Amino acid sequence: MKLTNLLKYFYWERIYSYWKESNTKKIISISLFSIIIVGILFSNFIPKQVTLSVDEVAKRNITSNVTAVIVDEEKTEELRQQAIDNVQKVYQEDKYALSNARSDVNYFFSKVSDIIMNEEGIDEEIKKDVETLLIVTKPTNLNLSLDTSQLANYLITTSEEDLERMREVSLEVVTNYMDKPITEEALTNVLNEALNQIENLPYAEEAREVIKIASINVIRPNMIFNQEATERAIQEAKEAVQPVQKTIKSGEIIVREGDRVTQEQISTLEQLGIQRTKSYPIALIGAALFVLLTIWLLVEYMKRYYEKILKNDKQMLLIGLIFIIVLLFTRILTAIEISDRPEINALIGYLAPVAAGSMTIAILIDNRLAYFMTMLLALYVGLITTGNQVFFAITAFVGGTVGVYRVSKLSQTSDLARSGVYIALANIITITGLSLIAGNVNLDMLLIGILLGGVSGILSAVLMIGALPYLESAFSITSMIKLLELSNPNHPLLKRLLLEAPGTYHHSLLVGNLAEASAEDIAANPLLVRVGAYYHDIGKIKRPEYFVENQRGFENPHEKIAPALSALIITSHVKEGVELAKEARLPQIIIDFIEQHQGTGLAKYFYSRALEEDREGNISEDSFRYEGPKPQTKEIALVMLADAAEAAVRSLNAPTPENIKEMVTKIIKEKLNDGQLDECDLTFKDLDIISNSFCKILDGVYHKRIEYPDTIVREFEKRREHDGDNDN
Known part of the structure; x- marks a missing residue:
């Protein structure tokens, strides 16, 4: 029994360790x-209505549920065949045909001459050789009046002249006829013309017969058929024929009940998506290939630009979940019939809530990644919906893109609701524009499409707002919405900071403004910077009187204690701030600001005092x-620099623009030389931008006020007294 339990333990332990491997989880996920995406996609490819065959009797009327332009394949094929028939064969001139034919004539007579030369009488062997030369090789209507035996006797006995x-x-004769173009098809006519000409020559019958044989056997086509060029011309003629199109109206009957189904009707049904001739396995394979292709594109894109997100299992799971939810909503919506009219149901694709997924990804993960995901979602919408698939995909892409843009710069929670209005407007403009491009504008259908596009925008915003709190909580993500909530002055920690350490509170607000002003210019998150700055010194609540900004009219308690203890109190505000933040359940991303905003910096003032008092070293x-x-990020490093710069400039006796610039430059150099910026990705260009931004804002905050002369002050007092008398 113990052995069995031990084996079970090792079995499950092995499975657990296998599952814990990141690559294993990724592959399974x-x-x-x-599989889920293929299932959603494949559900749209399953035949929904009919599967007809040629000559089958239709059992019911089959109508179109969309208005669409299709190709009349029968008429198109007829026009293509006409174009092919009109194509003339391509020939290439044989430049050597005539010279070869003349050579053959010379050879014929030379051979006859050689055979009968120096011979007397008629020898049977000689006669047979001559008869061999007199065989007609071309099929014509040549009817010789004399046989080859008679002609052979004539040639053997004829003179050389x-x-x-x-x-x-x-x-x-050969030259006259072969000077003109002769094709294979025209050869017979040419030969017959040559025979008629020879027949009219003023020579003995035997001589005419010999001339006929000698000429007919050598006349040949001098134009050679070019098959490759001809086939190319045929293909060009076919391609030049534009497909004949016809418009099928929504509700139009394609096949009537009781009629025999024709090939043309099946072609129409296939183009409308009513007839499905593909088999289930083929459709399934196609869906799987498309899904794998898009996943590969996504992974490659993230490898190049978002490797950290790709390695984060939680964020990848969130992306997949959002993707599936959006496609499921789209699939469910497209299955709903909102009207008895098929043409209205065909417009339901405009309701696809792609923008909801796009905005959710932008808020919870990354707005640039959201643009790419919007493109993929729009492609899937085009596959899932029926009818004007391209229009639905384009509308989904435009709406999703506008949604991402609207939420990428949130400054208040009401922006979320307004984003739905902007998406609705973008959808309406897109649908109207696409309908006008299509050219067949039906006012009723256009208004319904506009209505559905507007509803889609509002629906996307509602779905996104409703899903955000649950997704934030489930995946432990601090979104821009959460940051906006944390920036509210009524947050308990900020209220405590205001009441118990008002100097620190105002210092934090100024640090937030300083850091936020340059955040966007260095590609940092402005909202995150501002909220992180609000909470970075929250630990000073524990002992506010030990920090100079809170010592308003009070004596400095550090004068009564040792420098080492003072340094311990000052540096401990980081640890105490982390404890307060965890008690208040602040997100880790904000706790990082509290923990890292001082880095490993030196408490210089107390260190200097300690050195002065230390005599033993x-x-x-x-x-x-x-x-x-x-600091590990740009945002935290920015708060560190703003924190140090604000405190240093506040200590200046004469905060002129020159002194402010000198102090800010000094602070940044000290942090850089001390290695405090080594672990973040700030560049020298970023530091220059930050320095200029700090100087501009601090100069505005600490600029010297103009003193009013005594005469102006007295004049103001007189006016106030005069106004008081008038009131009485």
């Missing part, structure tokens, strides 16, 4: 995500440094 005369005439610099860690 991606596989599950792919007569042979030469027959050769010249044959060459003349036992003072360690480490005892006067903050515990850290150093």
Whole structure:
């Protein structure tokens, strides 16, 4: 029994350790995500209405549920065939045809001459050789009046002069006819014309017969058929024929009950998406391939630009969940029939709440990533919806993009509600523009489409606002909405800071303004910077009187204690701030500001005092440094610099623009030389931008006020007295 329990333990332990591996979880999660998306996508490819075959009798009327322009394939094919028939064959000239034909004539007579040369009488062997030369090789209507035996006897006994005369005439006939273009198709006619001409020559019958044989056998086509060029011309003619289009109106009957189904009707039904000829496995494979392709695109995109998010299992799970929820909503909406009219139901794709997913990703994860996700979601909307799929995809993309833009710069929670209005307006403009581009504007359908687009914008905002709190809580994410809540002065910690350490409170507000002013210019999050600055010194609530900004009219308690103890009290405000933040359940991203805003900096004033009092050299610099860690992000580093710069400039006796600039530059250099900025990604260009921004704001805050002359003061007092008398 113990052995069995031990084996079970190792079995489950092995499964658990396998599951804990990050790559394993990613593979399983991606596989599950792919299966769900394929299921949603494939559900739209399952045949919904009919599967007809040619010559089948229709059992009911089949109507179109959309207005669409389709291709009349039968008419288009007919026009293509006409174009092919009109294409003339392409020929290429044979420049050597005539010379070869003349050579063959010369060869014929030369051969006859060689055979009969120096022979007397008629020898049977000689006669057979001559008869061989007199065989007609071309199929014509040539009917020789004399047989080859008679012609052979004639040639053997004829004179050399007569042979030469027959050769010249044959060459003349061949040249006359082969100077003109001759194709394979025209050859028979040319040969017959040549025979008729020879028949009318003023020569003996035997001589005409020999000339006929010598000429007909060598006349050939001098225009060679170019098959490749002809096929190319046929293809060009086919491609030049534009598809014949016809418009199918919504509600139009395609196949009537009781009629035999034609191939043309099946083609129409397929183009309208009513007839599905593809099999389930093929559709499933297609859906799976498309899903895998989009997942690959997403992973490659994130590898290049968002590697940290790709390695964060929680954030990747959140992206997948949002993606699935949006597609499920879209699929459910497209399955609903809101009217008895098919053309109205076909517009339901405009309700796809892509903007809800886009805005949620922008708020919870990253607004730039949200733009890419919007594009992918729009592609899926085009596949899931029926009818004007391209219009639905374009509208979804535009609405989602506008939504991301509207929430990327939130300054108050009411901006969330307003984003729905902007999305609705973008949808309405897009739908109107696309309808005008299509050219077949139906005012009723356009108004319904506009209504659905407007509803989609408002619905997206409602869904996003409703889902945000749950997703924030479930995935432990601090969104811009949460940051806006934390920036509210009525937050318990900020109220305590105001009441118990008012100097620190106002210092924090000024630090927030300083840091926020330059955040956007260095690609940092302005809202996060501002909220982090509000809470960075929250630990000073514990002992406010030990910090100079709260010592208004009171004596300095540090004068009565040792420098080491003073340094401990000052540096401990970081640890105490972290404790207060955790008790108040502030997000970790804000706790990081409290913990890192001083880095490992040195409490210089108390360290200097300690050095003055130390006579034995036992003072360690480490005892006067903050515990850290150093700032890990641009936002925290920005607050560190703003914190130090504001405190330093406040201490200036004469805060002129020159002195302020000198002090700010000094503070930034000290932090840089001390290595406090080593672990964040601020650049020298960023530091220059920060310095200029700080100087501009601090100069406005601490500029010298103009003193009014005594005469002006007395004049103001007289006016106040005069106004008081008039009131009485």
